[in-house]
Amino acid sequence: MAANASGTLVVVVLIAVVNYDIIARGIFNKPFHGAVEVVQFSMVLIVFLQLPDVIRVGRLTRSDGFLTVMRHRRPAAGRWMANGIDAMSALFMVLVAVAIWPEFLEMWDTKDYFGVPGVFTAPWWPVKLVIFLSACLCTVHFILHIFTRTGDDIPHQESGS
Amino acid sequence: TETIKAVVIDGYPARALWVKEFTEFFIPEVDRRLAETGNYKMDWQESYGGTIVKPKGVLEGIKLGLGDIGIVTTIFHSSKLPSQALSAVTPFVAADARAVAKAVDEIAKEYPAMQAEFDAQNQVYLATGVVLDTYQVFSREPVNSLSDLEGSKVAGAGMNLRYLEGIDGAAGVRGGLTDFYNMVQTGLVDHAMLWPEAASTFKIAEVAPYMLKADLGAVNSKTITVNKDYWEKLPDEVKQVLQDVAVEYRDHVAGIAMDRAQASRDAYVAAGGTIVEMSPEERKAWAMSMPNIAAEWAKGLDDAGQPGTEMLQAYMAKLKDAGFEPVRDWAAEAATN
Amino acid sequence: MTPLDIGLVSIVAIIVMIYLGVYIPIALGMVSFVAIWAMRGNLDLSFALLKIAIGDSAMEYTFATIPLFTFMGLIVSKAGLGADIYAVMNQGCRRITGGIGMATVGANAVFAAVTGSSIASASVFSKMSVPEMLRQEYNPRFAVGVVAGSSVLGMIIPPSAMLIIYSFVAEQSVGEMFLAGVVPGILLAIAYVAAIWFMGRFMPRAVGGRILEQDDLMGWGEIAAKTLPIIGLIVVVLGGIYTGWTTPVEAGAAGSLLGILIAAVRRRINLRSFWETVIETGHITAAILFLITAASMYARMLGIAGLPNELQTILATHEFSFFWIMALLVVLMLFLGTILDTASIILIVVPLFLPLIDAMGLSLVWFGIVAVVAAEIGLLTPPLGLSCFVIKATLDDDRIALKDVFLGALPFAFVMLLVLILLIRFPALSLAILN
Ligand code: NA
Ligand code: NA
Numbered sequence: 001m002a003a004n005a006s007g008t009l010v011v012v013v014l015i016a017v018v019n020y021d022i023i024a025r026g027i028f029n030k031p032f033h034g035a036v037e038v039v040q041f042s043m044v045l046i047v048f049l050q051l052p053d054v055i056r057v058g059r060l061t062r063s064d065g066f067l068t069v070m071r072h073r074r075p076a077a078g079r080w081m082a083n084g085i086d087a088m089s090a091l092f093m094v095l096v097a098v099a100i101w102p103e104f105l106e107m108w109d110t111k112d113y114f115g116v117p118g119v120f121t122a123p124w125w126p127v128k129l130v131i132f133l134s135a136c137l138c139t140v141h142f143i144l145h146i147f148t149r150t151g152d153d154i155p156h157q158e159s160g161s
Numbered sequence: 162t163e164t165i166k167a168v169v170i171d172g173y174p175a176r177a178l179w180v181k182e183f184t185e186f187f188i189p190e191v192d193r194r195l196a197e198t199g200n201y202k203m204d205w206q207e208s209y210g211g212t213i214v215k216p217k218g219v220l221e222g223i224k225l226g227l228g229d230i231g232i233v234t235t236i237f238h239s240s241k242l243p244s245q246a247l248s249a250v251t252p253f254v255a256a257d258a259r260a261v262a263k264a265v266d267e268i269a270k271e272y273p274a275m276q277a278e279f280d281a282q283n284q285v286y287l288a289t290g291v292v293l294d295t296y297q298v299f300s301r302e303p304v305n306s307l308s309d310l311e312g313s314k315v316a317g318a319g320m321n322l323r324y325l326e327g328i329d330g331a332a333g334v335r336g337g338l339t340d341f342y343n344m345v346q347t348g349l350v351d352h353a354m355l356w357p358e359a360a361s362t363f364k365i366a367e368v369a370p371y372m373l374k375a376d377l378g379a380v381n382s383k384t385i386t387v388n389k390d391y392w393e394k395l396p397d398e399v400k401q402v403l404q405d406v407a408v409e410y411r412d413h414v415a416g417i418a419m420d421r422a423q424a425s426r427d428a429y430v431a432a433g434g435t436i437v438e439m440s441p442e443e444r445k446a447w448a449m450s451m452p453n454i455a456a457e458w459a460k461g462l463d464d465a466g467q468p469g470t471e472m473l474q475a476y477m478a479k480l481k482d483a484g485f486e487p488v489r490d491w492a493a494e495a496a497t498n
Numbered sequence: 499m500t501p502l503d504i505g506l507v508s509i510v511a512i513i514v515m516i517y518l519g520v521y522i523p524i525a526l527g528m529v530s531f532v533a534i535w536a537m538r539g540n541l542d543l544s545f546a547l548l549k550i551a552i553g554d555s556a557m558e559y560t561f562a563t564i565p566l567f568t569f570m571g572l573i574v575s576k577a578g579l580g581a582d583i584y585a586v587m588n589q590g591c592r593r594i595t596g597g598i599g600m601a602t603v604g605a606n607a608v609f610a611a612v613t614g615s616s617i618a619s620a621s622v623f624s625k626m627s628v629p630e631m632l633r634q635e636y637n638p639r640f641a642v643g644v645v646a647g648s649s650v651l652g653m654i655i656p657p658s659a660m661l662i663i664y665s666f667v668a669e670q671s672v673g674e675m676f677l678a679g680v681v682p683g684i685l686l687a688i689a690y691v692a693a694i695w696f697m698g699r700f701m702p703r704a705v706g707g708r709i710l711e712q713d714d715l716m717g718w719g720e721i722a723a724k725t726l727p728i729i730g731l732i733v734v735v736l737g738g739i740y741t742g743w744t745t746p747v748e749a750g751a752a753g754s755l756l757g758i759l760i761a762a763v764r765r766r767i768n769l770r771s772f773w774e775t776v777i778e779t780g781h782i783t784a785a786i787l788f789l790i791t792a793a794s795m796y797a798r799m800l801g802i803a804g805l806p807n808e809l810q811t812i813l814a815t816h817e818f819s820f821f822w823i824m825a826l827l828v829v830l831m832l833f834l835g836t837i838l839d840t841a842s843i844i845l846i847v848v849p850l851f852l853p854l855i856d857a858m859g860l861s862l863v864w865f866g867i868v869a870v871v872a873a874e875i876g877l878l879t880p881p882l883g884l885s886c887f888v889i890k891a892t893l894d895d896d897r898i899a900l901k902d903v904f905l906g907a908l909p910f911a912f913v914m915l916l917v918l919i920l921l922i923r924f925p926a927l928s929l930a931i932l933n
Binding site: 025026030031033035036110112113114115116117118119121124 | 239240241243314319320322323332333334335349454457461
Binding site for chain 3: 004007008010011012014015018019021022036039040041042043044046047048049050051053054057059060061062063064065066067081082085088089092095096098099100103127128131
């Protein structure tokens with residue numbers, strides 16, 4: 001998937017940029033002034049480009065002991081509950097998309113940037129656009145869960161604990 | 162008596178100078194004045210330190226109505242609030258927080274640009290605050306002149322990195338205030354630009370015992386604003402009190418900043434620091450080495466249909482009237498450009 | 499409804515939803531969205547909260563430490579650094595009853611200094627350590643218990659994703675949090691070693707095991723080859739942060755690059771496995787940061803409701819003692835630890851307690867260590883104990899049931915609780931290194 005692959009590339013870019021700054025500053029007396037902005041920007045890209053894939057493979061953080069028990073004892077009710085949860089999650093991602101879209105339009109119109117002029121600046125609108133598209137993709141994946149009901153049988157351990 | 166609820170927000174913690182004075186000066190003063198007529202009473206909810214917004218989020222928080230009154234740190238918003246950079250683009254003019262606060266605030270009220278920028282963010286401008294007296298240069302090794310800065314690394318943040326552009330081989334290194342101690346200690350940088358109070362708070366004297374008193378100048382960084390929808394519903398009496406007290410708060414905070422600056426310089430010397438006065442010729446040389454960032458700034462605003470050059474001229478004139486002779490007349494050059 | 503009511507109702511709603519199996523970030527986000535709407539009767543404000551939380555949270559510079567340290571941990575596991583340090587420790591402890599258990603703890607403590615997560619530790623060591631202990635006829639419960647217990651070190655000894663998350667919530671410096679975690683982490687490792695010694699001495703049946711004569715011992719050259727890379731990495735990462743040469747973000751990036759180099763020199767990665775490692779990093783980062791974003795929405799909702807102000811007033815009027823606040827904190831964390839993962843616990847509980855701790859003038863760095871250790875106990879407790887899940891899944895051995903893993907981990911959870919009490923009682927354990 002394109003979003004996933006590009007999100008993955010950003011991780012590599014992140015490692016490269018920060019190391020470049022360390023070396024350029026330490027050895028060549030030429031720090032890269034955009035390091036902070038590029039790092040911030042890549043965080044948004046990593047998170048929102050990867051999130052749909054996390055949802056697709058069913059690895060979003062949850063505690064599904066009760067749901068698993070329900071599925072075994074009362075398969076129909078269990079499925080109904082799982083669908084309800086995915087529907088609510090889809091609704092939440094729609095809310096995110098609805099909240100972010102006007103932000104994107106505004107940033108696009110005003111060409112708003114972050115950073116310090118003359119030092120380093122980067123435009124806001126790509127950030128907002130990525131979040132909007134990500135929220136749309138996440139919605140699609142939650143809805144797909146309802147129609148396929150797969151991918152949520154593996155243990156969920158993504159919050160890194 | 163009608164009670165009016167007000168949610169005050171800042172992302173900085175309650176112990177920060179300007180936040181503390183909002184609690185201890187602004188709020189009681191508003192309450193006192195309203196009590197004189199007894200028509201209205203404020204019900205304050207103070208939410209600081211990230212409980213509702215982070216420091217960079219105050220502008221948006223007020224815009225969206227998550228808070229009613231906020232202290233916006235304007236240096237984070239070069240893009241949305243370009244005219245607020247006024248004092249940052251005019252170094253070597255006034256190292257006095259009170260004078261700069263007053264001049265910037267008057268410019269804000271006499272010209273439409275600053276208020277219009279806040280208006281576009283759905284908020285109403287009340288007053289400008291200045292919380293630092295002036296940037297100085299703190300060094301590991303003894304410094305006397307501009308040539309000591311040549312070929313060296315200097316820690317800075319935001320606009321002040323541009324002050325180094327004309328110095329041969331000097332490289333600005335970006336850092337947060339909390340990183341400066343380590344940056345100097347490890348030799349990652351040779352100098353750091355910060356103001357004496359911060360130097361004292363972060364014990365800079367331990368690692369950078371030489372302060373070059375360059376008096377780069379005071380910079381405005383805080384603006385009190387009110388959510389526009391909230392403002393429109395306020396009774397005129399309350400509006401008037403808020404506006405008046407905001408101006409008093411402006412002078413009150415700037416005064417405290419100046420007192421603290423003196424105390425901090427004393428503390429720096431007591432902690433083993435040496436203060437080296439930069440000679441007028443050297444200051445002049447530094448100022449002249451810089452690109453005219455004030456003219457760049459004014460042109461940017463002019464191009465956007467705002468009276469940038471006029472604001473710059475008026476601002477310089479106000480400080481001159483207040484007795485501050487600029488080392489470099491940024492406005493004169495801007496006018497001829 | 500008063501702010502306190504809203505706070506309580508929202509917490510109950512979140513816990514019920516999580517228990518029913520709702521994705522945790524969705525539960526946090528939805529409850530916050532609806533709570534603001536109910537509170538202010540204004541849907542625009544709910545959207546405003548959503549906008550500001552989504553926009554702010556991911557754009558945090560220090561959060562880059564999460565993918566960087568995650569990647570570093572994954573790549574050095576691939577490079578075999580965990581296995582190396584384990585082999586060396588094992589040889590050192592070979593003559594002691596339960597020595598292999600102590601070696602596992604020791605190796606985990608060292609490995610913890612180059613990985614940001616307990617999951618990596620749990621999976622690396624269950625593959626190496628458990629089969630070896632079973633071969634030496636140790637009690638299976640003891641074997642898995644040791645691995646589960648010591649995997650927790652990965653999150654306390656820096657770098658640690660949980661300390662990073664805490665420093666965001668409490669606005670503390672990541673570098674300081676990392677340094678504060680060093681002594682408590684070492685203390686916990688020592689407490690584990692002492693507990694293993696104690697069990698070997700007084701409950702030999704629960705430990706089991708017999709000492710095998712190892713016929714081929716490693717020479718000093720091989721020992722050096724196995725330890726120097728990991729020591730080098732620790733020097734670069736923690737040394738860089740400690741001396742201030744690098745920020746935590748830069749230390750993570752430098753460590754990642756070094757990890758790639760080590761793995762490449764040892765020919766332990768190819769393009770394909772490198773890509774998989776990066777994808778795994780991306781998944782973990784996205785899941786954690788989405789959780790953080792939702793939790794920050796929840797914390798801000800409580801702020802808008804005025805809960806922190808309310809709590810401060812209550813504290814001021816009732817004069818709760820330090821003891822009762824800490825008791826409440828520990829009980830709440832242990833309870834949530836049964837059903838929630840560590841990051842969620844920290845993100846939900848810490849905002850509730852911060853105003854109290856701050857108002858009492860206590861160190862927020864110290865409180866972070868206490869909160870992280872308390873929340874980490876949940877890794878070992880049923881029904882949801884992630885370290886135990888990972889060990890069970892990684893072992894894939896029918897002789898060892900999930901129940902055995904939990905029972906084996908129980909003594910170690912108890913040791914953690916004792917260490918937690920020490921950390922609460924003696925803040926200097928966390929703070930001394932900072933001064
Ligand atoms: Na660690
Ligand atoms: Na648990």
